[in-house]
Amino acid sequence: MSGSDSTYRATFGDGTSVLERVLVAIINAHTDADTEGRQWERLNAAMSALVGPTTAKERNLEKALLFILRERQRDVCDAEMHAMCSGKRASRVETRSVPTLARLAAVEILGCAAPAEKVPAVHALCAMYQDRFGLHARDYDEVREALQSEAVQHICDELAEWGIATRE
Template sequence: MLERLLLAIINAHTTSETEGLQAERLQTAIAALIGPAARDGQDMERALLFMLRQRRRDVCDVEMQALGSGAGSPRCATRTVPELATLAARRVLGCATAGEVQATARVLCEIFSKRGNACDVAPDHVQEALEAEAVRRLCDELAEWAVPTRP
């Protein structure tokens, strides 16, 4: 129904310059009224995973800088969720126009916030093994100095 109504309005206001562009004008009008076309769920999941990884990297960078930085070094900061969503819209989803980037970033922000910044990420068994090995080495080192540790 919406398409018919919009097409009737477009046809009523077609000029010689816009003749033959009805389909494009209709898609533009629909996108302006109801937002961009829904993206494939898998694409959105990839974008959300990208945002989560970037967020974790930012937090790690800040923590690492805090451990080894002096008072005079500039502080890096974690990017906001809207900044990450904009980046994901451009890099992962390939949005080009400002309107498309803004609309997609808004949707990504909503989903990211609803999930509590936790996306379904497959466990990284290699990372877990490395962490377990590091803890074991620390416990062994502490045991040599007779410092009690919990297993």
């Protein structure tokens, strides 16, 4: 049994995993007067023994990865529904890439505002996605993104010199 196995990591609405619920049931079945009220302490000890220490950072990364999966699935479903309803005349609806969703998750779920926080988080989320699902998520390239932004800004500046207003 691997701690990173998605079967054991799948979470319920309250945030607990399958493994955690099984362990809580075992702990509750073997609670006596000496251990009453210490179920969560015992659960944490059991989880650490089985899958290693779980930090708040790891839990937040898991939540962000789940966000990416849900958004990606929603995009795919929306694209398929659009194609079914619109027929051949429809323009193709694009699904957001994993790096794009990782950037969104870094901001919305992890609260990363500065590039110094966001870039490592995006890299970690893309790597987690690839490790878990065996699908290659193109790496987030902050240099390429910065160069593209600079090029767009340069073009806007050139157009402004000619009196052409642009929206950025």
